Amino acid sequence: MICPHCERDLLRKERTGNICGRCKRPYALDPKTNSLRLGDLRVRRITDGLTDDGRIRVTPGQLWYALTRRRLTASAFAPGCAGWALFGGVLFGLWGVLGGMTYMLYAAGALLAAALGVLVARETGAGLGIPPMSRAAFRSEALAAWLRVYGSLPPGLVDDGGHPWPRRPANAPAPTAVLVCPDASIAAFLAADGLPERHGIALVQGPEQVTPLLPALPERAPVLVLRDADAHGELLLHRLRETLPGRRVVDAGVSLRTVRGLAKAVPYRDRARKPAPEEMHRLAALGQFTAQELKWLARGWRFPLVGLPPARLLAVVDGLAERIGRSVDPERRDAAEVGFMTWPGAAGGGPDAAGGR
Known part of the structure; x- marks a missing residue:
């Protein structure tokens, strides 16, 4: 993996305990030790994209899905497992027949049954669409490790824990x-x-x-x-x-x-x-x-x-x-009808091309 600090490529033995063996600085996530295969640089890159390079703020739930998305289309049963089991079953079967070893035939049967089971599981979609790390685990594992190392969430991320629904003051005007x-x-x-x-x-x-x-x-x-x-x-x-x-x-x-x-x-x-x-x-x-x-x-x-x-x-x-x-507030509705919320000189008095914001 690439160290998020010195940006050097590190071998597994050079990053024991999530500490870079080159610059001696700690990092939060190692792709080899979490089920989403996350690294610090990938988290930062995906967060930058979600926040539109810092123009908006996003939440851990949105980041979790973006980091999980490509893993959701892959079956939990890899085709290589079936291939190796099939190869082993055929090899053991030939060995058992040619050598007259009955126990080899039993082993071959078990391997062939395993290969068939993997193929059937893949065909029926078993394990498909199940996240390797849940939203709750992402918070308690990945984000917790990030907070321990960096002391705050990735830039642009706002916490979605607790009660994020705004409480309206008793004297607040009627909502639209x-x-x-x-x-x-x-x-x-x-x-x-x-x-x-x-x-x-x-x-x-x-x-x-x-x-x-x-x-x-x-x-x-x-x-x-x-x-x-x-x-x-x-x-x-x-x-x-x-x-x-x-x-x-x-x-x-x-x-x-x-x-x-x-x-x-x-x-x-x-x-x-x-x-x-x-x-x-x-x-x-x-x-x-x-x-x-x-x-x-x-x-x-x-x-x-x-x-x-x-x-x-x-x-x-x-x-x-x-x-x-505009439909609820008469003043805003009247303003829109006379073109107050359109671009000056816009052909036909159409709506603001920027989305009315």
């Missing part, structure tokens, strides 16, 4: 909308980049926090739902629409059918969030999903919000919040 976002990483990301304050939006964790805000909401103000494309996200959207009759509920999350059709969208499976049978019955009763989609959801597959490019996600939610603000 409510944004429900159960993912702490995305809530911390939006709050760190100033979206709630910029648009006067109340950012909350779940349906329980929406009800107390309803009396103060303008009649035209919607409830936005920013959720993952998984069984729990679909049920959250349906629950809000059931419990808020008469209030417009806008799905601001990723569409299951859209994301499954994108070649670059890489889902994963979370064993801890696999939907229960009763939850799948509720989804099936909605009549909105095909049998194939229900099977995909039942296996725990999901595409998370943390998997979306942060700059793109922020721009989309920003644009949606701006449009909602």
Whole structure:
């Protein structure tokens, strides 16, 4: 690996105890000792890309997905294992037949059975999409090691632990909308980049926090739902629409059918969030999903919000919040109608090419 300090290529024996044998300085992550094969330089490079070279701030959840993404498309059962087992089985089988050694035939049978098992596992997708390091382990292992060595998170990263949903003061003006976002990483990301304050939006964790805000909401103000494309996200959207009759509920999350059709969208499976049978019955009763989609959801597959490019996600939610603000606030709506929020001299008085920000 390359030392993140002196940038020299180090052999395994030259970096005992995560200390560079050349410059004698400690580093946080060694690709040989963590399941994501992370090194300090890779973490910095990926973080720079996520933050758009420091223009925005991101969270550990978003960094975890970016570092895990390419490992999600590989099966846990490598083809080389099947190849070596098959080769050994044939070799031992010939040896047993030619030498008249029965125990060699048993060994050959075991190796051939192992090779067949690996091939079947790969064909059925066993182990596919399961992260080698969970989000929780990324925080407790990789980020903890980083903090021990450097004393702070990588530049551009904001903590998503604790309770990142902003608390609204009792005397705060009525919000233009409510944004429900159960993912702490995305809530911390939006709050760190100033979206709630910029648009006067109340950012909350779940349906329980929406009800107390309803009396103060303008009649035209919607409830936005920013959720993952998984069984729990679909049920959250349906629950809000059931419990808020008469209030417009806008799905601001990723569409299951859209994301499954994108070649670059890489889902994963979370064993801890696999939907229960009763939850799948509720989804099936909605009549909105095909049998194939229900099977995909039942296996725990999901595409998370943390998997979306942060700059793109922020721009989309920003644009949606701006449009909602104009529809709710009469003064802003009138200003937009007379071209106040368009570029001077823009042909046809079209919207700001910079996204209205």
